[in-house]
Amino acid sequence: MKTRCGFFTNIAPLYSRPLWLKLSASSNVEYVFYSSRKGYSGIKTIDISESKSLNRDAQFNWLFLKNIYMRDILFYQIGAGYKCLTTDFSAYIFNAEAQCISNWVAAIICRLRKKPVLFWGHGLHGSEKWMKKTVRLFFYRLADYHLIYGNRSRLLMKESGFNPEKLFTVYNSLDFEAHTEIFASRNLNDLEMIKNNLFPDSSKYPVVIFIGRLTKEKKIYYLLQAIALCKSRDIDINCLIVGGGSESDSLRKLSLSLGLEKSVCFFGPSYDEKLNSQMIMIADCCVSPGNVGLTAIHSMSLGTPVITHNNLSNQGPEAEAIIEKKTGLLFDENNVSSLSDTIENLIFNMKKSSMETNCVEQIKEFWNPVNQASIFDIAVRKAIAEKC
Secondary structure (H helix, E strand, O other), X not given: OOEEEEEEOOOOEHHHHHHHHHHHOOOOEEEEEEEEOOOOOOOOEOOHHHEOOOOOOOOEOEEEEEEEEEOOOEEEEEOHHHHHHHOOOOEEEEEXXXXXXXXXXXXXXXHHOOOOEEEEEOOOOOOOOHHHHHHHHHHHOXXXXXXXXXXXXXXXXXXXOOOHHHEEEOOOOOOHHHHHHHHHOOOHHHHHHHHHHHOOXXXXXXXXXXXXXXXXXXXXXXXXXXXXXXHHOOOOOEEEEEOOOOOHHHHHHHHHHOOOOOOEEEEEOOOOHHHHHHHHHHOOEEEEOOOOOHHHHHHHHOOOOEEEEOOHHHOOHHHHHOOEOOOEEEEOOOXXXXXXXXXXXXXXXXXXXXOHHHHHHHHHHOOOHHHHHHHHHHHHHHHHHHHO
């Protein structure tokens, strides 16, 4: 008989669907998922019809709760505490989000019932101010075990007094199986045609891509300035920007003011995974001048190296997948000149062809749903065994 685990998360992001599928297929643990039906902040979510409560043939044991948001600072998941009080799972997993007040309540209930509690999240960033760090550490101590996205955060948690045997690096992932299939079946002629269509007047030049939401935090204006700086040195590089967001209009205006109207293609938002993958594959590198997240995993899954800044305290855990000179390069944070030099160095000296295999292998080894699900199973079973 399988061990049963209640898995509480604020929303069900579409990008997590492959992980949920792997967890649902586990031969060791039966996961029952709880989340809001709705997304938040523009994040696309899994189709609710994939819940067994709505569709008997669905694969997810997925039940719905309601989130109440308070000025975009705090939120409460109605029913989470009640479910933890009335269900009899062998273990409970919660997002490691201290701003979710119901997580505090639910975790305390589980602890009082002597049920193992696991938190899944970022852990420590290293840039927290004293008060925020104090609150987070107090909250984190409600959990028996932690599933942490990155090794750096795991180390910071260890240095803050947490037992390293109860800290598991679980990484992050997208649909690696789908990306592997697209990468293996790529057609070079089709890719060349896409490049010609996107850059009809300059298709012979190399391409850098940014793909994701166009927000201030991503600092995409640094990328445009870096491309302009390359151009001032008679180095012509095309820039493909895929995505939409609050910075779209200002970035278009900046592109014109820098004289890059023929070098930059604003593709806009795209939800066609095959086309997005093809656009990543025509690029010599993917550049995320601000913090990089799953964009790095997406790009590297398709053999395209990544450039981002070197201040890991201001980075997402996915930046750890970027190994200097093997799967990408790092530039000095907020330094346009350094970014420009790094782009030039990767394209013309390091070259994508020397990194392509390393990129795919890095994702294959760590940053994929199969590996994640395996680590979840190990941690859940270990937490339960400790309580027995």
